[in-house]
Amino acid sequence: MEEALLRIREVSKHFGGVYAVNEVNLDIREGGIWGLVGPNGSGKTTLFNTILGLYKPDHGAIYFNGKCISNLAPHDIYGEGVVNAFQLPRLFNRMNVLDNMLVAARGHQGDKCLHSLFWRKSWQKQEEGLIEEALDILRLVDLEKWAFSLAGELSGGQRKLLEVGRGLMAKPRLLLLDEPAAGINPVLGKSMFQKLKDFSCNGITFFIVEHRLEILFEFANWVYVMDRGRMVAQGEPHDVVDAPAFYEAYLGEG
Amino acid sequence: MLLYGLDFLVFVGIFGIVALSLNLEFGFAGLANFGKVAFFLVGAYTYAVLSQIGVPFYLCLITAAVIAAAFGFVISLPALRLRADYLAISVLAFGEILRLLIKAEHGIAGGVWGITVSPAISLAGVSYRVDLLVNIGLVYFCLLICFIVAQLLANSPYGRVMRAIREDEVAAEALGKDRAKYKAQIFMIGSAMAGLAGGLYAQYLQFIDPYMFMPMITFTVWMMVILGGPANNWGALLGAGLVEFFDRGANLAKDYLVLPVDPSNLQYILFGALIILVLFYRPQGLLKESPIKTKALELVRYGRGVVNNKPGK
Numbered sequence: 001m002e003e004a005l006l007r008i009r010e011v012s013k014h015f016g017g018v019y020a021v022n023e024v025n026l027d028i029r030e031g032g033i034w035g036l037v038g039p040n041g042s043g044k045t046t047l048f049n050t051i052l053g054l055y056k057p058d059h060g061a062i063y064f065n066g067k068c069i070s071n072l073a074p075h076d077i078y079g080e081g082v083v084n085a086f087q088l089p090r091l092f093n094r095m096n097v098l099d100n101m102l103v104a105a106r107g108h109q110g111d112k113c114l115h116s117l118f119w120r121k122s123w124q125k126q127e128e129g130l131i132e133e134a135l136d137i138l139r140l141v142d143l144e145k146w147a148f149s150l151a152g153e154l155s156g157g158q159r160k161l162l163e164v165g166r167g168l169m170a171k172p173r174l175l176l177l178d179e180p181a182a183g184i185n186p187v188l189g190k191s192m193f194q195k196l197k198d199f200s201c202n203g204i205t206f207f208i209v210e211h212r213l214e215i216l217f218e219f220a221n222w223v224y225v226m227d228r229g230r231m232v233a234q235g236e237p238h239d240v241v242d243a244p245a246f247y248e249a250y251l252g253e254g
Numbered sequence: 255m256l257l258y259g260l261d262f263l264v265f266v267g268i269f270g271i272v273a274l275s276l277n278l279e280f281g282f283a284g285l286a287n288f289g290k291v292a293f294f295l296v297g298a299y300t301y302a303v304l305s306q307i308g309v310p311f312y313l314c315l316i317t318a319a320v321i322a323a324a325f326g327f328v329i330s331l332p333a334l335r336l337r338a339d340y341l342a343i344s345v346l347a348f349g350e351i352l353r354l355l356i357k358a359e360h361g362i363a364g365g366v367w368g369i370t371v372s373p374a375i376s377l378a379g380v381s382y383r384v385d386l387l388v389n390i391g392l393v394y395f396c397l398l399i400c401f402i403v404a405q406l407l408a409n410s411p412y413g414r415v416m417r418a419i420r421e422d423e424v425a426a427e428a429l430g431k432d433r434a435k436y437k438a439q440i441f442m443i444g445s446a447m448a449g450l451a452g453g454l455y456a457q458y459l460q461f462i463d464p465y466m467f468m469p470m471i472t473f474t475v476w477m478m479v480i481l482g483g484p485a486n487n488w489g490a491l492l493g494a495g496l497v498e499f500f501d502r503g504a505n506l507a508k509d510y511l512v513l514p515v516d517p518s519n520l521q522y523i524l525f526g527a528l529i530i531l532v533l534f535y536r537p538q539g540l541l542k543e544s545p546i547k548t549k550a551l552e553l554v555r556y557g558r559g560v561v562n563n564k565p566g567k
Contacts, residue, residue: 052428078430086428092421094485095414098554099546102411103418104429110411111431113439117406127411127550135554148555170429 003066005030005205006051006082006174011060011070013043013050020046022229023060028174033196033206035216035237038226039250044209045087047226048176052084053077064174081173085180087209089163093152097143097162100151101134102127104169134169140195141165142188157184164192168199177208181215193219217241225249260386262502264458267393268451270494273478274397274404274487275447280476281484281543282408283440284420286338289329289345291471292352293322293445297452298462299356299363302371305457315396315453322449323442330441334434349469357464368463371456393454400447404487407443409547416440417485417546474501477525481532483539492540500524 006028013021021043028034036044049055051062053074062070069077083104092100102108108130110116110123138144141161146154151162160183167175180196181189189212197219200206210216217223217237225233225240227249233240240246272294279285297318304314333344356362363369373385407413415436418426423433456462474497482493504521511517532539 054424054428073432074424074427075430075432078428084428086425090422090425092418092425094421094543095417096545098551099414099417103414103426103431106430108411111415113407113412113443116410116412117403120406120410123411124549127548128553131550131554166429 004028004063005065006207007063008047008051009061009063011047011050011057011062013046013055013057019229021050021057024226024229024231026224026231028205028207030173030205031203032200032221033193033208033219035220035223036207036209036226037211037213037216037223037246038232041228042226042249043229044226045178048084048178048209051077051082051176078170078172082176083167083170083172083174084176085163085167085178087178087182089159091151091154091159091162091166093150095151096148097138097151097154098131098134098147100162101138101166101169102130104166105130105134106171137165137168140168141192157188160184161188161192168204172204174205174207177206177210179209179211181210181212190215190218257383257386258502260383260390262498264386264389264393266495266498267390267397268454268458269475269478269498270397270491271393271400271451271454272448272475273482273490273494274400275444275451276475276479277482277484277487277490278404278407278416278447279440279444281479281486281490282413282420283416283437284338284423285334285437285440285444286342287345287441287444288342288469288472288476289347289349290448290475291467291469292329292345292349293326293448294452294455294471295349295352295356295467296322296325296445297449298456298467299369299452300449301453301456302369302462303363305371306369311457314457315450318453319446319450322452323446325449326442326445327438329445330438334437334441346469346472349467349472353464353467364463366464368461371460371462373457373460389458393458396450396454400450401487401491403443403447408485408487408544411548414546477529479539480529481540483541483543485543486539486541487544489539489541496540497525500528 004027008024008026011021011024012019024047038044046055050057053072057070061068064080064082067080069080092103108123109126115123135144135147138147141164143158143161143165154162160180164177164180167177180192193215196206208216220237223235223237223240224231225246232249233243233245235243272290276287276290279287300318300321301314304317305311329345329348333341336344357366359365415426415431418431419433419436427433478493478497479490481496483489501521504524508517508520
């Protein structure tokens, strides 16, 4: 079996007495769309935040590309190539849409203090290219027209789209999306997944939490099911819908 | 009257530098530095002590900035891990500790009696007016440098990261920006500017003592930034001019006005009213936040005509 891109081994995270994530094991191989489903409060977002380094796991370890990342700071985990789009968009509200995108750009020379002052030529050249990239992505998520509007003025769905676009701008190897289709109209939601599928052919692996199961199951290659902090089922989408654990998670026992 | 006007210009220049530095920290990066006067004090005393042992003035100024930056770095280590309000309290306390230390320790720089400073450029036999003009030249030269640095930083990808940290530091961190490093850098740059201004202040007044570095200085500079408009370097300068103007104006008016209240507090009453008015009717300050301008951005915005519609709700 080929080496997994993301390996999670026995990871637990508890808040007080509540085990939000309980001894979870999970493997994600390079390429494609990977789903994570489960009822509200089952620990999906906590698991994401643990992968991102926003929480430190209490037990267990997370490996990305063979390297242990569970003790790295969030910005170093970004450096390894893991990026996420938050469930509630955390945009830079008093900055315009294009600037929001450019913050996420990887390896921008001008991000460094002295570079930004004394080597302006070098990063200005680079910035032109980055702006083209950003506009291409904004076109994909239907926000190009609003490139120079403040992010704080966008509607709820547009904020969500910008959050996803910002994730793509960071050129990750693994992009975690937390409910990308929530609050977005059904047609756009579906076409967004179609576009993500195209991106996944270009070297980005997606790991997606989504409650709109019909869309996710249409596009995902593999789905994990969580319930009360535990991983209860996994498999290809058409197998998972038949799994008893999946029904139990959503509908309760009996 | 002319002398008074020139004196006013010097003060606007010096506090303009401090306002620019606070604008970098608070306006762009969202760091509530309520200990601004501490770095101003460090700069002033560094200048005073060095000039007494005969170091030339430009070296004194540079060293004042460097030492203040070093203090900024040291303070940033514990302070920047705190949340905004705790950061404010801890640097406020730091400023007071530093002031009281200087006041109590006579060995450092004259303690409570203060320390005299020789003027930077002394020309034999010139009038006070020429002396003032020389000072204005020096102060505004430094202001120009600080303004250029602040503008270049604000309109660069670095400025973009600063604003991102102000807006949402967790998101910025998740997008690969080491927030602790950025905050420490910004704190150092801001402190260096404040230190430079402190040096200029010491050499202009030719005498400093601990009572000149009360926390009121910090709050005056905050008023400048809030009035002028945070995250706008022109706004910081405008604020510096306005606050100085009101301060002086109120001081002059005191002698002529008959008021039902004690006129010695007139400027504080005015400032209070002014701040409330601005926060009510123009919370973004007199000048709005200036958007990031880089060459490439301008090209896209105006060259290619990307439509700038209002977003649909």
